[in-house]
Amino acid sequence: MSYLEKVTAMYKMIEEGKMMEAFEKYYHKDVVMIEATGDVREGKDKNREFELQFMGSIKDIHGSGTTGITSNEKTGVTMVESWMDTTFQDGSRMKMEEVAVQYWKGDFIIKERFYYNMPGK
Numbered sequence: 001m002s003y004l005e006k007v008t009a010m011y012k013m014i015e016e017g018k019m020m021e022a023f024e025k026y027y028h029k030d031v032v033m034i035e036a037t038g039d040v041r042e043g044k045d046k047n048r049e050f051e052l053q054f055m056g057s058i059k060d061i062h063g064s065g066t067t068g069i070t071s072n073e074k075t076g077v078t079m080v081e082s083w084m085d086t087t088f089q090d091g092s093r094m095k096m097e098e099v100a101v102q103y104w105k106g107d108f109i110i111k112e113r114f115y116y117n118m119p120g121k
Contacts, residue, residue, distance in 0.1 A: 003104055004071040007078040011066045023051055028108035036098075036116045060087040076104040 006026065013022035029044045041047050064084040071078040083097045098116035102109045 002071065003073055003076055003078050004069065006104070006107070007071065007080060007102060008069055011069065011080060011082065015064055015066070017061075019055060020048075020051065023048065026107075026109055027112075028105055028110045031109055032111045034111075034113040036114050036118065057088050058086050059089050059091075062086065062093075078102045078104065 010022045010026045013019075013025075027044055027047065030042075031044055031047055033041045033047050033050075035041075041050055062085040064082070066080060066082045068081040069078065078101070080100050080102070081097070082100070083095060085093070085095045087093045096116065098114050101113045101115070103111040
């Protein structure tokens with residue numbers, strides 16, 4: 001299976017509401033995630049906790065999608081542009097758009113970096 005096929009399958013799972021299942025299937029135990037703010041989270045356990053907290057902050061998802069996916073099969077790097085329209089538990093609604101760059105090690109993402117605009121910036 002190519003990296004493009006893997007990342008496409010992963011985002012299909014996410015769009016089907018299977019975010020944590022996709023996380024468990026595709027992320028390496030030593031994954032490093034880097035937010036647009038520069039904050040770094042190391043390890044699958046720490047990143048799982050972050051994802052669960054984020055999902056707990058969401059009241060409703062009004063829509064989501066992927067607008068672009070690409071890969072460099074030689075270097076094992078994929079990039080995904082996606083969006084999600086959410087209402088948070090506090091009642092605020094936001095359409096979030098981001099680009100995620102994934103660095104693969106075999107069948108798993110070992111590093112992921114996110115690029116997005118911060119609200120109010």
